[in-house]
Amino acid sequence: MKDIAVIAFSQSDSVADAGANNEVELIMPVVSDALGQVGFKSAQDVDFTCSGSCDYLQGAAFAFVSGVDALGAVPPIKESHVEMDAAWALYESWLKIQMGQAESALIYGFGKSSPGELPHVLTLQMDPYYVAPLWADTIGMAALQARTMLDAGAITEEDMANVVSRSRRNALSNPHAQLSGDYDVETLLAEDTYLSPLRRHDCCPSSDGASAMVICTVERAREMGVKYAVIRGIDHRIETHHLGARDLTVSSSTRTAGERAGVFEAPVEVAELYAPFSHQELILSRSLDLDGDVDINPSGGVLAGNMMMASGLSRIGEVAQRIMAGDYQRGLAHATSGACLQHNLVTVLEGV
Amino acid sequence: MAELAAVIGIGQTKYQTKRGDVSIAGLVREAAQNALIDAGLEWRDIDAVVIGKAPDMFEGVVMPETYLTDALGCNGKPMLRVHTAGSVGGSTALVAASHVQSGVFKRVLTVTFEKQSESNAMWALSNPHPFSPHLNAGAGGYFAPIIREYIRRSEAPYDAGIKVAVKDRKHALRNPLAHLQLPDISMEMVEQSPMLWEPLRFLESCPSSDGACALVIAAEDLATQAPKKPAWIRGGAMRSEPTMYAGREEVNPQAGRDCAKDVYSQAGVTDPRRDLDCAEVYVPFSWYEPMWLENLGFAPEGEGWKLTMEGATSLDEGGDIPWNCSGGVLSSNPIGASGMIRFAEAARQVRGDADDHQVEGAKLALGHAYGGGAQFYSMWIVGSEKP
Numbered sequence: 248m249k250d251i252a253v254i255a256f257s258q259s260d261s262v263a264d265a266g267a268n269n270e271v272e273l274i275m276p277v278v279s280d281a282l283g284q285v286g287f288k289s290a291q292d293v294d295f296t297c298s299g300s301c302d303y304l305q306g307a308a309f310a311f312v313s314g315v316d317a318l319g320a321v322p323p324i325k326e327s328h329v330e331m332d333a334a335w336a337l338y339e340s341w342l343k344i345q346m347g348q349a350e351s352a353l354i355y356g357f358g359k360s361s362p363g364e365l366p367h368v369l370t371l372q373m374d375p376y377y378v379a380p381l382w383a384d385t386i387g388m389a390a391l392q393a394r395t396m397l398d399a400g401a402i403t404e405e406d407m408a409n410v411v412s413r414s415r416r417n418a419l420s421n422p423h424a425q426l427s428g429d430y431d432v433e434t435l436l437a438e439d440t441y442l443s444p445l446r447r448h449d450c451c452p453s454s455d456g457a458s459a460m461v462i463c464t465v466e467r468a469r470e471m472g473v474k475y476a477v478i479r480g481i482d483h484r485i486e487t488h489h490l491g492a493r494d495l496t497v498s499s500s501t502r503t504a505g506e507r508a509g510v511f512e513a514p515v516e517v518a519e520l521y522a523p524f525s526h527q528e529l530i531l532s533r534s535l536d537l538d539g540d541v542d543i544n545p546s547g548g549v550l551a552g553n554m555m556m557a558s559g560l561s562r563i564g565e566v567a568q569r570i571m572a573g574d575y576q577r578g579l580a581h582a583t584s585g586a587c588l589q590h591n592l593v594t595v596l597e598g599v
Numbered sequence: 600m601a602e603l604a605a606v607i608g609i610g611q612t613k614y615q616t617k618r619g620d621v622s623i624a625g626l627v628r629e630a631a632q633n634a635l636i637d638a639g640l641e642w643r644d645i646d647a648v649v650i651g652k653a654p655d656m657f658e659g660v661v662m663p664e665t666y667l668t669d670a671l672g673c674n675g676k677p678m679l680r681v682h683t684a685g686s687v688g689g690s691t692a693l694v695a696a697s698h699v700q701s702g703v704f705k706r707v708l709t710v711t712f713e714k715q716s717e718s719n720a721m722w723a724l725s726n727p728h729p730f731s732p733h734l735n736a737g738a739g740g741y742f743a744p745i746i747r748e749y750i751r752r753s754e755a756p757y758d759a760g761i762k763v764a765v766k767d768r769k770h771a772l773r774n775p776l777a778h779l780q781l782p783d784i785s786m787e788m789v790e791q792s793p794m795l796w797e798p799l800r801f802l803e804s805c806p807s808s809d810g811a812c813a814l815v816i817a818a819e820d821l822a823t824q825a826p827k828k829p830a831w832i833r834g835g836a837m838r839s840e841p842t843m844y845a846g847r848e849e850v851n852p853q854a855g856r857d858c859a860k861d862v863y864s865q866a867g868v869t870d871p872r873r874d875l876d877c878a879e880v881y882v883p884f885s886w887y888e889p890m891w892l893e894n895l896g897f898a899p900e901g902e903g904w905k906l907t908m909e910g911a912t913s914l915d916e917g918g919d920i921p922w923n924c925s926g927g928v929l930s931s932n933p934i935g936a937s938g939m940i941r942f943a944e945a946a947r948q949v950r951g952d953a954d955d956h957q958v959e960g961a962k963l964a965l966g967h968a969y970g971g972g973a974q975f976y977s978m979w980i981v982g983s984e985k986p
Contacts (some may be wrong), residue, residue: 303661308654308724312971315841323854326839330682345701346601371661485668485678585665
């Protein structure tokens with residue numbers, strides 16, 4: 248496979264409620280900023296554009312249709328859309344460049360979760376005949392997973408609080424974060440449980456926002472003379488939908504995706520993991536053999552702000568930006584979809 | 600350069616108003632299983648699955664790929680969900696093809712579906728968007744004024760749309776999978792059906808169907824070993840433009856013209872009416888046949904209706920460029936699958952596997968899909984021979 252370069256990334260602040268801003272108004276600033284970082288003006292300057300969004304967040308069909316208004320798509324552009332996190336839009340774009348039909352691509356993801364109640368909306372992702380009618384929501388299912396981990400002795404509540412404490416502290420240096428602060432483990436554990444064993448801080452917030460990225464062939468990046476991070480590998484895998492048929496204490500699909508993406512071929516220094524619940528970060532870091540030497544979620548991760556449909560792409564952008572800044576030489580980024588980490592994507596990024 | 604890829608398996612369900620005998624999972628599995636049987640393969644032979652459908656509100660399941668992974672034998676494999684409005688069936692096939700053309704995968708299963716009986720598509724499409732003017736019209740109401748403008752400009756005869764409605768339903772009588780089976784169809788019957796959105800009558804509109812369509816796409820080395828003749832992908836293209844902008848040409852959209860030009864140049868087509876043997880084109884409302892004949896370059900601007908009226912697009916009239924031999928979207932319309940059915944039916948033709956609606960000796964065929972307010976396009980050209 249060809250190495251492909253990430254040359255620009257931009258993300259909005261994660262906010263609980265973007266108010267009267269519509270989707271186009273969420274997208275335009277990040278798309279313009281990402282394009283502007285490499286001297287591009289509109290989607291006319293890239294060969295392909297792909298986005299990720301979900302109709303059910305805004306409560307009407309075709310959330311992505313108005314998104315095209317943010318691109319400058321006159322004359323018409325080569326464009327596609329996944330009803331998934333934009334990390335998968337990156338995957339589609341990566342394939343397009345691999346097949347030689349494009350040399351560059353703009354990818355963006357956006358979501359406005361504030362109009363609805365996200366945990367309930369996502370219930371409609373479950374089997375519509377047997378599970379969804381029971382209204383088991385995402386928090387309830389994550390609590391089930393955390394309880395399974397605790398009962399198996401795989402983690403303790405202190406381990407979960409440690410994840411939150413580090414996330415909040417790391418987020419202090421992330422200007423886009425929604426939640427940050429200095430909290431020690433004792434303070435966190437003194438809080439009441441919300442949905443046992445989860446405390447409120449074990450759950451990511453619901454956020455509105457968007458992010459955008461520009462990628463191109465390494466040759467093109469060199470010609471342009473811009474900074475870039477290289478995508479060395481990218482892979483994603485899905486598991487059975489039925490929670491009872493999975494071992495919820497591990498993530499076999501993350502492991503397989505990591506193997507296919509080349510995570511284990513050399514040590515990684517940094518990892519951004521899409522873990523909407525604290526215990527899931529522990530599952531993911533174990534599935535990817537991340538030890539104490541790896542900086543996990545230096546941005547604070549999605550516990551500090553979870554822009555549905557954009558957070559996965561943002562994890563990749565967070566790692567790419569740090570590599571471009573020279574902070575790290577090799578890192579991985581992870582994205583997830585579905586209940587209890589059903590579907591996982593792993594990207595390995597390196598410096599030049 | 601892209602790797603060569605070909606369709607080696609095609610599976611469809613019977614299209615009908617309500618498939619009450621199967622769940623959503625059962626519906627997609629039926630099409631997928633049929634495609635695997637057609638390709639002589641088993642579930643374990645598939646490297647990745649690409650799924651597509653129109654808005655999730657049609658069934659009320661958010662991002663249904665998570666629920667459908669078990670039914671599609673995808674556990675432990677990559678699964679991607681495409682959504683590009685009504686063009687999604689075509690786009691999904693192209694995204695699936697890119698999995699193989701990139702050299703990343705060898706054999707990919709792609710499935711599209713809609714189980715429209717789970718809801719009412721017209722109203723699912725007409726939900727008010729926050730901060731946008733509310734269009735309470737459904738697709739027919741949206742396209743009717745554009746069609747009227749076409750009629751005004753082209754001075755097309757009153758019955759060109761009626762003729763298309765009859766022609767595609769006659770084609771459907773040759774296709775046992777087609778939803779509408781109207782053996783008594785006639786110009787009078789269409790003309791006397793109720794007017795829905797002037798100038799579109801009930802029988803000039805597509806039905807609402809349950810159904811699924813699946814393809815197996817394989818790399819060159821595996822395609823040549825397939826038990827049945829492969830349909831080689833000779834070109835694929837997508838285009839999008841904004842729904843509204845100053846000066847937008849809605850009758851003959853530029854995105855459609857550009858997309859056609861792109862796919863023709865990949866396949867070496869210079870005169871589509873001469874170079875192609877047949878086409879499966881997304882015609883959900885009768886008048887879109889003459890309009891797309893022009894948009895796709897089969898006829899000069901303002902003259903598409905002449906081909907229709909001459910019978911050039913009719914298999915029954917021995918036309919030189921039959922369109923929608925399967926009966927088209929006017930005869931079967933599970934929205935999310937409709938584009939892929941066009942792509943699949945084009946492939947059936949060049950495989951010589953289209954049974955009673957086969958165009959004799961078809962070697963090169965166009966599959967076409969469009970969506971939204973006619974601002975999203977996807978097209979491919981498949982051939983009986985490698986490029």
